[in-house]
Amino acid sequence: MxxxxxxxxxxxxxxxxxxxxxxxxxxxxxxxxxxxxxxxxxxxxxxxxxxxxxxxxxxxxxxxxxxxxxxxxxxxxxxxxxxxxxxxxxxxxxxxxxxxxxxxxxxLTQPDFGLDTRRHDDLGPFYAALLGSSLKNGEPVDSTGQVPTVWWQNPDEDEGGPQLPPSEVEQRWHIDVWVAADAAQQRLAAVLDAGGRLVSDAAAPAYWVVEDADGNRHCICTPEGR
Structure with a gap:
């Protein structure tokens, strides 16, 4: 090396x-x-x-x-x-x-929870207190690793990702599940085998958007392509 x-x-x-x-x-x-x-x-x-x-x-x-x-x-x-x-x-x-x-x-897996909200400045202290975390750049972060980070996604802003088909369910929380780049396809296959559906792979290998049988959407994420 x-x-x-x-x-x-x-x-x-x-x-x-x-x-x-x-x-x-x-x-x-x-x-x-x-x-x-x-x-x-x-x-x-x-x-x-x-x-x-x-x-x-x-x-x-x-x-x-x-x-x-x-x-x-x-x-x-x-x-x-x-x-x-x-x-x-x-x-x-x-x-x-x-x-x-x-x-x-x-x-290897690390979940990261995102919330659609326009009030992240107000909600940050609440979720930090609820999870026993500290606020870092406005997001609850637990230095001990006991709970995942909570981050905010403004529903009014274009996040720059692929255009997704409309969802049939109202959803404000979603999970970004971070995995090793070499393990992403294996994780995706497991999700699909378990009844999930691929919504979009347009941003792969950075992330794949998947949804469960109820239409709740989540992302399988890697550091690649960012």
Missing amino acids: TMTDPKKKLSAAEVRETAPAGWAQIMGSLKARYATKDFATGLALVDRIGASAEEMDHHPDITLTYTDVVVSLVSHDVGGLTSRDLALAKTVGDHARDLGVEADVAG
């Missing part, structure tokens, strides 16, 4: 081309999900990651469950991904291989 300026913010294309196997950009973070299958192995992986993070002075967010370890990296000082994140990702991958643990890119 060729190292670059550690303060240089990388594009989605640069991340895709240089990220270690098993890692993918999900929204603004570089993530991996390791199927440890038992708690002891997961704890051992977290312990090794923690030691390396201290040595490199670059610290990830980690979720440890009985069967999985999810690692999320971002360079907060530049508000994006840098070579520091790629370097630590490689180290984490080395630790996982030593423990016989494999990454599951297809299992």
Whole structure:
């Protein structure tokens, strides 16, 4: 891996081309999900990651469950991904291989809830209080990762996306489901197999618009093409 300026913010294309196997950009973070299958192995992986993070002075967010370890990296000082994140990702991958643990890119998911409203300035504090979040740029954001971000979409504004056919249901909430770029087609196929309908792929690979049997629309999103 060729190292670059550690303060240089990388594009989605640069991340895709240089990220270690098993890692993918999900929204603004570089993530991996390791199927440890038992708690002891997961704890051992977290312990090794923690030691390396201290040595490199670059610290990830980690979720440890009985069967999985999810690692999320971002360079907060530049508000994006840098070579520091790629370097630590490689180290984490080395630790996982030593423990016989494999990454599951297809299992990476991050939901993001959008609300159609003209009153986001009034609603922001309410949803921040309801979710136990903090307001960042007017949107409720939870730094602990317990709840997804809530963002606003003004129904009076043209968002610049593809023109969609009229919906038969009134809908104000929708979910943007962020997945790895390489897993988007697999996720789309699963949604269609489960009774969903493809509304539009005009903005792919940035996002696909799908709807459920009741006509509620959501998006499968990736960092590509943005």
